Amino acid sequence: QAEALMRAEQLAAVGRISAQIVHEVRNPLSSIGLNVELLGDAVERATFPAPDEANEVKDLLSAVTREVDRLADVTEHYLRMARPQRPDLDPRDVTAVLDGVLDFSREELMRAGVEVVREFSPTTPPVLADEGQLRQVFLNLLRNSREAMPYGGQLTIATRPLEQDVEVTVRDTGQGMTEEVRRHLFEPFFTTKEGGTGLGLAVSQQILQAHGGSLSCQSIPGQGTAFVLRLPRA
Ligand code: ADP
Ligand code: MG
Secondary structure, eight states: OHHHHHHHHHHHHHHHHHHHHHHHHHHHHHHHHHHHHHHHHHHHHOOOSSHHHHHHHHHHHHHHHHHHHHHHHHHHHHHHHHSOOOOOOEEEOHHHHHHHHHHHHHHHHHHTTEEEEEEOOTTOOOEEEOHHHHHHHHHHHHHHHHHHOTTOEEEEEEEEEOSSEEEEEEEEOSOOOOHHHHHHTTSTTOOOSTTOOSOHHHHHHHHHHHTTOEEEEEEETTTEEEEEEEEEBO
16 A cells, blocks of 8 residues: 555656656747748748759658657657546446457557457446546556567456456466566556556556556466456446
């Protein structure tokens, strides 16, 4: 519990820092974008000694515009990821949310050679959840599972009604994790991946706690991993 609190505080700090970075970056970024646009207009009006030169300049300018747009997206995304938001709770059918996320990820999972097995209980009661945040949690878990199965495998999603909660299990046949990784995986910025953010599970756990639910993990190295999620029934 104390550890979870500490993580929540760390995440809140991440949120504040990202907000500041986004703020510092966004203004200069939009003036870069504007100036590039003005340069584009100037190129339209200018005459160039060689006819190809105008096109070359236009290509360079549109490359700059593309990168500026991408940077703006990245900063927004980071901000949204890290800033803890109070969930907007409504009764939701968690199997419908899962179906939506699985449909959305189908192409990606298929290409990765991941076979999806749905074991939804036909009597899964509605949960109290923020649908957008729930989707974010499932997308994080699905992505981690896919990344843990670089040679393909099986992804099983199961739901089970409990007395107070609904339990969702996301199980993969991936590489699993060592005891050492198990101890740290919910910490913000803990990652074993090149280019990983280490925020997926920290954010997911924080979201579930804000729902009055929980997220835990079981894993066997070389065999696979299961994340068990609990959400209060509506
Ligand atoms: P990231 O994916 O950016 O590394 P996460 O918070 O999503 O950050 O995950 C933290 C770490 O937990 C991962 O780097 C990985 O080592 C481990 N992990 C998470 N999910 C799985 C999984 N399904 N199988 C094996 N390891 C996992
Ligand atoms: Mg991740």
